[in-house]
Amino acid sequence: MAKTTYYIPVGPIHPALKEPIRVEAEVEGEKIVKVDVKRGFAHRGIEYMGMKRNAIQTLYLSERICGICSISHPYAFVIGSEKALGIEAPPRAQYIRTIIAELERIHSHILWLGVIAHEIGFDPLLFWTWKGREKVLDILEAITGNRINYAMYMIGGVRRDLKESHIKALRDMITYYWEFTEHMKEVFLSDPVYKARTRGVAQLSKEMALKLNVVGPTARAAGIRMDVRQDIPYDAYADMDVKAIVPQDIVGEARGDAYDITMVRLYEIEQSLDIIEFCLDNLPEGKILAIPNYVALLNKIKKTEGEAIGAHEAPRGEVIHYLKYDGTRDGPAVWKVIAPSYNNINSWAPLLLGAEVADIPVVVAYIDPCMCCNDRVAVVEDSSGRLLDYSYLHKKAVEKTRKLEKELGVRR
Amino acid sequence: MTLTAEEILERLKEKLGDAILNYEVKEYKMGVKRPRTYQEIWMEINRDAFRKAVEAIFEIDYPHLHFIAGEDVGEALTMIYSFGVFHSHPWGEVSIVMKLDLPKSNLVLPTITDLMIGAETNEREIREMLGVEFEGLKNKRHLFLPDDWSEGKYPWRRDEYGVEDMIKHTHKSVREIRKQRGEQNG
Amino acid sequence: MGKLTNFKRSLWVFHASGGSCNACDIEIIAALTPRYDAERFGIKLVGSPRHADVLLVTGAIPRDFADKLRRIYEQMPDPKAVVVIGNCGTTGGVFYDSYNIAGPIDEVIPVDVYVPGCPPRPEAIIDGIVKAWLKIEKLEKELEGKEK
Numbered sequence: 001m002a003k004t005t006y007y008i009p010v011g012p013i014h015p016a017l018k019e020p021i022r023v024e025a026e027v028e029g030e031k032i033v034k035v036d037v038k039r040g041f042a043h044r045g046i047e048y049m050g051m052k053r054n055a056i057q058t059l060y061l062s063e064r065i066c067g068i069c070s071i072s073h074p075y076a077f078v079i080g081s082e083k084a085l086g087i088e089a090p091p092r093a094q095y096i097r098t099i100i101a102e103l104e105r106i107h108s109h110i111l112w113l114g115v116i117a118h119e120i121g122f123d124p125l126l127f128w129t130w131k132g133r134e135k136v137l138d139i140l141e142a143i144t145g146n147r148i149n150y151a152m153y154m155i156g157g158v159r160r161d162l163k164e165s166h167i168k169a170l171r172d173m174i175t176y177y178w179e180f181t182e183h184m185k186e187v188f189l190s191d192p193v194y195k196a197r198t199r200g201v202a203q204l205s206k207e208m209a210l211k212l213n214v215v216g217p218t219a220r221a222a223g224i225r226m227d228v229r230q231d232i233p234y235d236a237y238a239d240m241d242v243k244a245i246v247p248q249d250i251v252g253e254a255r256g257d258a259y260d261i262t263m264v265r266l267y268e269i270e271q272s273l274d275i276i277e278f279c280l281d282n283l284p285e286g287k288i289l290a291i292p293n294y295v296a297l298l299n300k301i302k303k304t305e306g307e308a309i310g311a312h313e314a315p316r317g318e319v320i321h322y323l324k325y326d327g328t329r330d331g332p333a334v335w336k337v338i339a340p341s342y343n344n345i346n347s348w349a350p351l352l353l354g355a356e357v358a359d360i361p362v363v364v365a366y367i368d369p370c371m372c373c374n375d376r377v378a379v380v381e382d383s384s385g386r387l388l389d390y391s392y393l394h395k396k397a398v399e400k401t402r403k404l405e406k407e408l409g410v411r412r
Numbered sequence: 413m414t415l416t417a418e419e420i421l422e423r424l425k426e427k428l429g430d431a432i433l434n435y436e437v438k439e440y441k442m443g444v445k446r447p448r449t450y451q452e453i454w455m456e457i458n459r460d461a462f463r464k465a466v467e468a469i470f471e472i473d474y475p476h477l478h479f480i481a482g483e484d485v486g487e488a489l490t491m492i493y494s495f496g497v498f499h500s501h502p503w504g505e506v507s508i509v510m511k512l513d514l515p516k517s518n519l520v521l522p523t524i525t526d527l528m529i530g531a532e533t534n535e536r537e538i539r540e541m542l543g544v545e546f547e548g549l550k551n552k553r554h555l556f557l558p559d560d561w562s563e564g565k566y567p568w569r570r571d572e573y574g575v576e577d578m579i580k581h582t583h584k585s586v587r588e589i590r591k592q593r594g595e596q597n598g
Numbered sequence: 599m600g601k602l603t604n605f606k607r608s609l610w611v612f613h614a615s616g617g618s619c620n621a622c623d624i625e626i627i628a629a630l631t632p633r634y635d636a637e638r639f640g641i642k643l644v645g646s647p648r649h650a651d652v653l654l655v656t657g658a659i660p661r662d663f664a665d666k667l668r669r670i671y672e673q674m675p676d677p678k679a680v681v682v683i684g685n686c687g688t689t690g691g692v693f694y695d696s697y698n699i700a701g702p703i704d705e706v707i708p709v710d711v712y713v714p715g716c717p718p719r720p721e722a723i724i725d726g727i728v729k730a731w732l733k734i735e736k737l738e739k740e741l742e743g744k745e746k
Binding site (some may be wrong): 239 | 438440442443444445446447448452474476477478479481483492494496499500501502503505507509528529530531532533556557567568575
């Protein structure tokens, strides 16, 4: 039989999550032979808009770069701005910022665990993990007033203080999540089918990870000990010694596949709990804003020249903002944003080459892409006239999981 | 083994000599209870020495590319490259920020994708946002902008190649009402 | 708005995200998960617009995406309803004066229900879908009337 290559477009719309993107794959039978990634379905020209607005408007615009990392971009923005403008946030504000950022990491990592479970066909697991995620959202809502998009940070501090009741709720939450994470570890890491379905899938070597410039858990799963909180610490992270979590410290070796990345994310939830606990134990007293009057703040920005890099370790990796204030405007003259997925998506093309069709959802999901919906609706038909859409791919992924279940003799 | 910012700077000076037009080592203090410092190297270099400078950085340590940015400063574009070396060491990462001026008559730079495949994303973005050509860049398709984007329009440019005329004034009705009332736009 | 008169059908929902920040999108998923559990009303997220009664749209709609959104809308069978989730789809929100934005959504496709908020809470999203449900019931009655 002659070999036919089929063309499978994945994207740009799909119900599961995140922003639109398009992956075009050519397949021979089950094997992928050619890949092209098209981004930009979510390009809103945010940097351009930011360079036209004042710094406070831009800060809240940066919050809306991504709703899942809705504290990461403001964090990098305020760190960069404070470095450029020579403002130092009060100690209490620095600790509160760290607490909020770690709360976000917890909710984001649990979200990802649910998504990967869904992608390989364990929907009950998706519902169970997301049920556990509601707890941290409740805490975030109590502290900041919103479940997502918190409007908490300000250049030179935070806008809301932590009350005694919040601290008590946070301590309750820490107890809850120690138990919940223990349970999640058991479910994800000891399950033979989950292991079979993710071991060796989306495997990235250390050299390749460096060359592709990937960041965050993706790089750490490949064994690179990089973590902005450890390499160039800021705020409360500078007071503790954060250590990057890498698989070789947990099981002795790093393979850089989807299983390792699950492990890294699970252990990072525990690390976040430790960090929050440290912050609560050492929370300084005092004010929360360096310059409480926003008009005065904007005036200072208008008169100050300066440029700096602000970096923050978001749940998905390093967020970097380059900011330049030129002393004539009250907003940034140059603003460049690098989000973690910007770099991590580099890994898709090499990882998909040679992989099976049923692995596409896992590869696409494993970096936890943060463009709103790695979305897929296929409008193009393949050469046999069949319509291939995302539900087809998802079905293939689930079929493979079920087959493995049977082979391994697991009964559910 | 990590090197401090001063040691890195010494090595770069050795390799590049006069091509470094200007440099500064910035120091930032972080932490409340146990304040410590880290350093960043900011330097301006001659555009002809760009490739040599990048190679010198790659010799020191395989870096992590932070970002490539650019600013339209009238007659020229200022390109800003930032690399992080010795990442994965606590308090050890040193950012090397390199700036170079490209006159608008000759917006060409050699690619660094042969040293680091991952830089393709950054270079493609700069290419479509500022109109800088990268010699040796293989994939030149649009990355973020639509495929049918009009040629010769670059969103981050502040001259006649900018996109001022393409802006959709989403809240224009509000602006018009204000104008009718004789209010200033605010 | 009136009350739902029957639960004759379950409502299938398709979600298109056009340049949103993800916040609305994860709240939509949150609305389906156990705390809010929209599925107990038969509200189900489906993978293709051809199976859907209701289209949920989020985001400020980048230029590139406007045409794709129209195609999704046209693929849906009648009767159908469109629900916009979030501020940026409703009015443009913070994403104003950009070179790559075609929104708000009602300038691209007809919209029936707006759910403002940045992001709206899952309860508000479920409420929006129920409002769309009422509209679909009404449309269905009209269609039945025509057949008679």
